[in-house]
Amino acid sequence: MAPALSGSMLVLTEQDIVMSRQLVRKLTQELKFSLVDQTKMITAASELSRNAVVYGGGGEMRWEIVNQGGRTGLRLAFEDKGPGIADVDLALRDGWTSGKGLGMGLSGSKRLVNDFEIKTVLGEGTCVTITRWK
Ligand SMILES: Nc1ncnc2c1ncn2[C@@H]1O[C@H](COP(=O)(O)OP(=O)(O)OP(=O)(O)O)[C@@H](O)[C@H]1O
Numbered sequence: 001m002a003p004a005l006s007g008s009m010l011v012l013t014e015q016d017i018v019m020s021r022q023l024v025r026k027l028t029q030e031l032k033f034s035l036v037d038q039t040k041m042i043t044a045a046s047e048l049s050r051n052a053v054v055y056g057g058g059g060e061m062r063w064e065i066v067n068q069g070g071r072t073g074l075r076l077a078f079e080d081k082g083p084g085i086a087d088v089d090l091a092l093r094d095g096w097t098s099g100k101g102l103g104m105g106l107s108g109s110k111r112l113v114n115d116f117e118i119k120t121v122l123g124e125g126t127c128v129t130i131t132r133w134k
């Protein structure tokens with residue numbers, strides 16, 4: 001049977017954050033990403049899963065293996081139905097946190113991937129999509 005090219009999992013708890021890391025590790029290994037690129041994608045996924053849990057009240061991680069122009073990549077989307085982000089530019093600033101974090105999750109994740117997109121609506125939720133190409 002051919003492996004699935006997309007899927008999703010709920011990210012509601014601390015344990016789910018661990019599971020999301022494990023899933024991204026498995027996917028990047030299957031795609032034969034370099035060890036460095038595996039670690040980059042796992043780290044970004046961990047940060048975005050944590051934000052979905054801490055700020056979004058839980059959410060879901062969708063994954064998709066994408067092919068474009070002869071390249072293969074892994075795309076991950078972290079979606080929650082939380083309060084949304086009022087000022088995305090501010091949220092993306094190194095060291096800015098509304099809580100007790102280091103304020104490095106979003107900005108760090110952005111640097112670790114090739115494509116990074118935030119869609120957020122106040123009172124409706126947030127979706128962060130990242131892609132790393134092989
Ligand atoms: N899914 C989300 N929903 C609502 N607000 C969010 C979400 N993700 C991030 N934010 C807001 O953006 C800010 C910056 O997020 P970021 O992940 O960079 O830092 P942090 O979570 O505060 O700290 P760190 O991730 O370094 O522990 C957060 O403090 C929070 O206010």
Ligand SMILES: [Mg+2]
Pocket residue numbers: 047050051101104105106
């Ligand atoms: Mg964070």
